Amino acid sequence: MQSRWVWLISKVGRRIWFRATLFSLAAVATALVAIVAAPYIPIGLSAKIGADAVDNILGIIASSMLTVTTFSLSTMVSAYSAATTNVTPRATKLVMEDSTTQNVLATFIGSFLFSLVGIVALTTGAYGEQGRIVLFVVTILVIGLIVITLLRWIDHLSRLGRVTETTQRVEEATVKAIQTYKADRYLGGHPLPAFRHRIGKPNHPIFVAKVGYVQHLDAAALSDIAEEANLEIAILTIPGKLAAPSEPIAWVNREIDEDITGRIAACFSIGDTRSFDQDPRFGASVLSEIASRALSPAINDPGTAIDVISRAIRILAIWAGNDGADNEISHPRLYVTPIDIADLFDDLFTPIARDGAGLVEVSLRLQKALTILSKFKDREYRENAKRHSREALARAEAALTIDQDKIRLRKAALAGKANP
Template sequence: MSDWMVTQGSSAGRRPRALSPLREHLRDTFWFAPTAAMVSVFVVWVGAQVLDAAIVDALQEDRDYETLDELLRFAEDAKAVVTAVGSAMMTFIGVVFSISLVAVQMASGQFTPRVVRLFVRSRITKATFAVFLATFVLTLLVLTSFDSVEDPRAVTSVPLVQSVLTLGMVGLSLLLFVLYVNATLRLMRISHVIARIASESFRVAASMPVPVGGQEASGLGAVTAWVPHEGRAGVLRDVHVARLVRVARKHGVVLRLIPRIGDFVVPGMPVLAVHGGPVPPRRVLRYAISVGVERTYHQDLGFGLRQLSDIALRALSSAINDPTTAVQALDRVVQFLAALSRRPLDAALYQDRAGAVRLVQPVPRWTELVDLGFTEVRMSAPGNPQVCRRMLAGLDDLLLLAPPERREPLLRHRELLRQAIDVTASTPADREFTLRPDRQGIG
């Protein structure tokens, strides 16, 4: 049984898998799926080769040379088909690779470089590349199995099962190619990109534990030791929650993560504070903290808002000048903040199976999330009535949903936006029009 648990709502709910950081890191790579597919197809080919050899041996034992002769004629036809498939697969791989590069370049230039991660994490893209490469490798392996012997009595193997398997892989490749084109075209449309960012953000929020039963991060006691960061400098991508909770429980301490997920850390910088005992051995904390060159969705509550804000800013730039896209990004910003409006924030508390808090992970506060979602867009919005009206409507909606203690940042952004509109509006009529909330911007 796992040594840790998180409290979600009023009961002990979801338990992230122990290898969840590794799983997320593999999702952020492009090499793993094609490599695994090529290794798997080699294993399948070995099995198919054994079956083909067993079929030939059985026919020879029964002296059914007529059937063997028919199989040999089938093999001659299948060889031509397999050869053609091998050449076609290389062409298909080049086409898929070209489409991916064009899509990534367009998305990076028009939306934000951060959305390139969506293409890298796309399951259908990885599956298409993996199946295409696996099919190409399979054709090469099958071609080595064809026997040049024409006498049915001397033949040792006829790649019957292998040829059928190759045709099956070709059919799967064609199906995946159609799905891949459809998925790529969807990802090149900004509305679908924004929706994907929002869904990833909600997935991160759902995985964060909600403190219940009066749990607080303030009663940890004095810090007894610090754990510095060892290794390369980079962005804190995630922490291995299960391992840290297990280590803290074993040594009778509470560990508190000092930087937030997404912060840039350098060697020697304190990353963990130890409460209630001596610092655990460094070897047991090894690989519990992951550092990379860029932020990821995993455990990063603010990364989705960062991308939505970047998309809105890019849309409001003079080079793009697309306020409707900014409105679509604001729609999702309001949706995400509305979902968090009454949720406890500031820290994620992870418990062991006995119910004791063992790991405290800082998360963005409500004010920081509101500022992240609205500040930069608000400063670029004056002069765009569509964006101003949508932001005012979003702030009004959040004021209705948020509890009284969380309304201050919303009121502050509303007042600052009103002041900016007063300065930029050329006439009283334009000012009145721009200050009229509208959920569609200009419906």
Template sequence: MGTSRTTVGDAIQTQLWPIPTAAVVAALLLGVGLPEVDAAVGGELSPTASEWLFGGDAGAARTLLAAIASSLITVTALTFSLTVVTLQLASSQFSPRLLRSFASDQFVQVTLALFLSTFTFALTVLRTVRSAGAGDQSEFVPKFAVTVAFLLAVASVVALVLFLAHLTELIRVESMVRNVHREASGTMQALLSERDPGVGDQPPTLRPPVDAVRLFAGGDGFVNRLDQQRLLHVVVDEDAIVRLDVHPGTYVVRGTPLGTAWPLTPGSLSQEVADRIDDRVTGCVHLGFERTKSQDVGFGLRQLADVASKALSPGINDPTTAIHTLGHISSFLCDLTDRDLGPVLLRDQDDRARVELARPDLASYVDLGLSQPRRYGAQDPQLLERIAQVLLDLSHRVAPDQRPVVRDHLERLRATIDAQPFDSAEQTSLAALAQRIEERLGPPSTQTHGC
């Protein structure tokens, strides 16, 4: 249930409309209700309190409210325009995957909410202002409401200044990769437990029998969430064992295998039971048209790798950004070495393994973070030096059973370096750094592997 709430919260957070829409509704209700309060208590205010409220007549109130409404809708349009330009810049210059981070920025959402709610409130209050007319119609000026509209307008001016400053900070690449790194680290800490130093990454332990039935995807899209508690309930209810070969972040195609299922006791599943398990397990795998951070630890790393790769493209040609991003990739990968990676088992009340969920290991994450930058930056010795520094950082953090991962990428890096026409000084510098990594890892024969 907690994971479900996190997923729904993430879906709402990454949309620009929920907070502004809620603010508009609240402003509309306040604009209707506050003049009623004015009408009820307006004549009972003390002279001291009245001095702090709007003191003009109906004409002045209309002029002020009209000015607030017209100016705020213009400012709102400007704010939307600046936001769209920022989104376009982030998509074209850095990575389309960063648009979720921009859309979820609460400062932008609150600023838009303030502008729209001020406009709505001023327009709603304007309809209640009444001038003295023929007959017994008396003048009515909602002093409370007009004063609140004035204060909201002042707050909007301050918010506009802060928004421009925030937007300037937001579009800096340093801020973007820092925010992505922070979000990715939060997801990692929420989903991955601390690694037991005495236990290596566990290989899959549930081996399906030859007559195990396959489970197939019911739709197309990225796996956004696995409902683990519901999945465990299904296998216990059906007296079965399930092994899923997909994980959040995986793209699945309708009709392709998600995993396998077989009975808890020796035997085989009937076709009716197999179809029912297939249908119920498919309902536990929630798909979406894009990756999200709710259960996808690798999504943030994918974003960082995208920024580095985009910076190395001929159209952008910004290796400094790629080198800077590799620093965040290094930090994230080093933190992953302290986490429990690989497949995870779900157990029933009798402590029997009933569900095995696939989960990337350290090698998958390191490959995701380094392979594309190494390939696209193969001709830049400074970038290759930074990748070597990432491997050196990892060599200080990995456990003995994880060292083959670093060694494999070191050999791939050396092959890339050897294939380039670098001058002797560059070759010497890169070779010396590679040697430091080799010495740190130690001879392959001395490495121990987790069982």
């Protein structure tokens, strides 16, 4: 589990301005390196390059990169709008954090600044004859980088903001969150059953001062506090859960002072929205939102809902894997509430069953998916798959108008019930 500072740095690193700033600084440094390297260039070599060659090339790069950057920004904004309208606003964050888009824009901005600084330095005579040679060579390399970036950008634009591409990003983010969770599902502590909210008596509740979602939990810091104060901490509100001043986010097994209480509460990072990083259920919810929007009368795209159902099977298959089942106890004083598999089933399938009840093709695919999940070895999978099969069948029978469709759906549902 990442510490709070590592998590904050990773969040900043995914912002578009951060990468653009790094590329811009690198571009300025590259433009100025010619001044340092100038004394090492043979004097006779500078005569082979025209005096105005570098100036003209840099002028072309500066004007063209400014235009391309403006166009790319407008295209990026259009892609964000398309993702918000056609997919779901919750998925827009993943589109904004797309590394290819950020690298392209950063390259264009960096190339513009490189040429601008180069023109200014040439005008002031800072390079000299030898420095002009270095600048010319670097400029040729920058042109090659721009060409490669443009080719990548053209290919990437054909997919940016599209429903399938965005849905794929949501699935990948969900799978990554699941793998992170499974590798350390109890944050290095012990499992805390849902009914065991208190470790012992006397006990002390921990509250937060604001309403919001837990985006990150610093388990290592909590463990250090518990060791220092000789405490055991029961964590009730894991990342993805809603925290409020009226509900305790954790309990400790004895009375503590306000200073320790504040330090424990500070280990919970509260934000206005949920985050994909440590919250597998958020990714599942966003996937079902995509399916629900596709099933709305305004869009009427059952194919996307069927695609989401297939992705849901893959996600649950990864969750059912055995890797990470036995987590190492690195924080023995922590007791953590696990994610209930029933909640994950509800996040994925309830909205699709509700909104797709009147479409027989969606209901049939949903029953087939639940039949597949009912064959998993885990008893909880079988029980939840059969429960959702019954609920989806009841919704579909209430919405469908043709008896033949209902008969086909009942047969599909019976296939899942036949599994022991």
